[in-house]
Amino acid sequence: MLDFSEKIIKWQATNGRNHLPWQSHHDPYRIWVSEIMLQQTGVKTVLRFYANFLKEFPTIKSLAVASEDSVLQKWSGLGYYRRARYMLATARIIVKSKGEYFPQTLEGLMALPGIGRSTAGAILVFAYGKKYPILDGNVKRVLARYFCIQEPLLQSSVINKLWGISEKLVPDKGIRPYTQGLMDLGSTVCSRGKPKCSLCPLSDQCKALTNKKSLEIPTKSKAKLLPTRETIMLLLTNRNNILMQRRRKNGVWGGLLSFPEFEKKEKLYISLETQFGVDLKSIKFLSPLRHTFSHYKLVINLMKASTVLKPILSPANGTVWLPIEEISKAAIPAPVRKIIKMHLVGRSKSQ
DNA sequence: CACCCGTGGTA
DNA sequence: TTACCAAGGGT
Numbered sequence: 236m237l238d239f240s241e242k243i244i245k246w247q248a249t250n251g252r253n254h255l256p257w258q259s260h261h262d263p264y265r266i267w268v269s270e271i272m273l274q275q276t277g278v279k280t281v282l283r284f285y286a287n288f289l290k291e292f293p294t295i296k297s298l299a300v301a302s303e304d305s306v307l308q309k310w311s312g313l314g315y316y317r318r319a320r321y322m323l324a325t326a327r328i329i330v331k332s333k334g335e336y337f338p339q340t341l342e343g344l345m346a347l348p349g350i351g352r353s354t355a356g357a358i359l360v361f362a363y364g365k366k367y368p369i370l371d372g373n374v375k376r377v378l379a380r381y382f383c384i385q386e387p388l389l390q391s392s393v394i395n396k397l398w399g400i401s402e403k404l405v406p407d408k409g410i411r412p413y414t415q416g417l418m419d420l421g422s423t424v425c426s427r428g429k430p431k432c433s434l435c436p437l438s439d440q441c442k443a444l445t446n447k448k449s450l451e452i453p454t455k456s457k458a459k460l461l462p463t464r465e466t467i468m469l470l471l472t473n474r475n476n477i478l479m480q481r482r483r484k485n486g487v488w489g490g491l492l493s494f495p496e497f498e499k500k501e502k503l504y505i506s507l508e509t510q511f512g513v514d515l516k517s518i519k520f521l522s523p524l525r526h527t528f529s530h531y532k533l534v535i536n537l538m539k540a541s542t543v544l545k546p547i548l549s550p551a552n553g554t555v556w557l558p559i560e561e562i563s564k565a566a567i568p569a570p571v572r573k574i575i576k577m578h579l580v581g582r583s584k585s586q
Numbered sequence: 587c588a589c590c591c592g593t594g595g596t597a
Numbered sequence: 598t599t600a601c602c603a604a605g606g607g608t
Contacts, residue, residue: 273604280594280603314592317607351606371604391587418604427602428597458601487591527600528592569593590608596601 240406246436247416299330307566321349368401373421383442468494481553
């Protein structure tokens with residue numbers, strides 16, 4: 236009878252994913268880029284960004300000397316923008332201290348911003364062929380089912396247990412196809428919703444399947460209702476420019492360009508009238524846009540106006556007049572880009 | 587440890 | 598339309 240890892244390796248060869256762009260080489264830099272992009276993000280989505288990012292930043296040196304804004308530009312639309320800023324920080328650390336060579340140890344990798352134990356393990360496996368475990372969402376699910384672990388996967392004690400299991404299962408041979416296969420299996424066969432147990436190479440030893448608990452594992456914590464927040468965004472144009480504001484590093488869309496935001500209409504009116512010379516009667520109210528983040532819902536109320544004056548709100552608040560032709564390449568979050576497309580693109584045509 | 591941090595696809 | 602999901606890490 237085949238070993239756990241042997242079954243996965245054999246299955247992976249014919250059923251796994253073997254032609255993804257980051258599988259055609261063992262370059263630590265490009266593998267690192269893929270691993271960061273793949274954090275909490277689907278393969279399909281990453282494929283739309285990966286080649287484009289590497290074209291702009293083909294080496295870790297080229298990334299290290301880039302501006303934060305240029306990196307965010309290439310990340311624009313991918314989400315979790317802190318990942319991009321951590322990547323830039325990591326690139327600069329490595330180039331400065333190691334002369335563009337990646338650390339080849341778990342500790343060295345985990346010391347870098349944005350690289351945790353699982354990402355470090357994946358880099359060690361795929362770049363260097365070293366024997367290290369990973370524990371991403373797919374692996375957690377596969378192992379929880381295989382060993383019929385019914386506790387919720389949120390508790391650190393359960394996670395530690397799974398790390399221990401993942402570590403023990405790491406094979407001496409075929410670490411790359413094994414690790415890839417474990418993820419492929421979780422993604423395509425041992426899926427959360429409707430696991431295809433009849434296609435699973437591990438089915439005869441799977442304790443969850445034996446106990447008919449495959450659908451209950453992993454036990455999901457009750458989905459909590461997402462809170463709803465509300466904001467007002469200003470679409471202010473001046474000839475062929477639009478007023479944008481650089482967001483603070485902390486909260487959502489950190490470091491990106493967005494529309495100026497206001498909590499209350501009254502403050503917006505004052506700014507428009509006193510600083511931009513806008514006739515308040517010319518303000519248009521656009522239909523609100525809803526956007527869902529991972530942890531709250533946002534209702535975006537939109538107000539549109541134009542001016543011929545060109546002051547800034549104040550020198551310190553990071554506002555900038557962005558030429559409309561530069562929008563496509565700017566670091567702008569997805570919903571804001573959507574608003575621009577809906578309400579501003581084609582404006583020069585109609586007016 | 588609970589919470590923060592995006593987005594587009596899909597049922 | 599709503600809800601849920603997908604290769605985590607930092608604080």
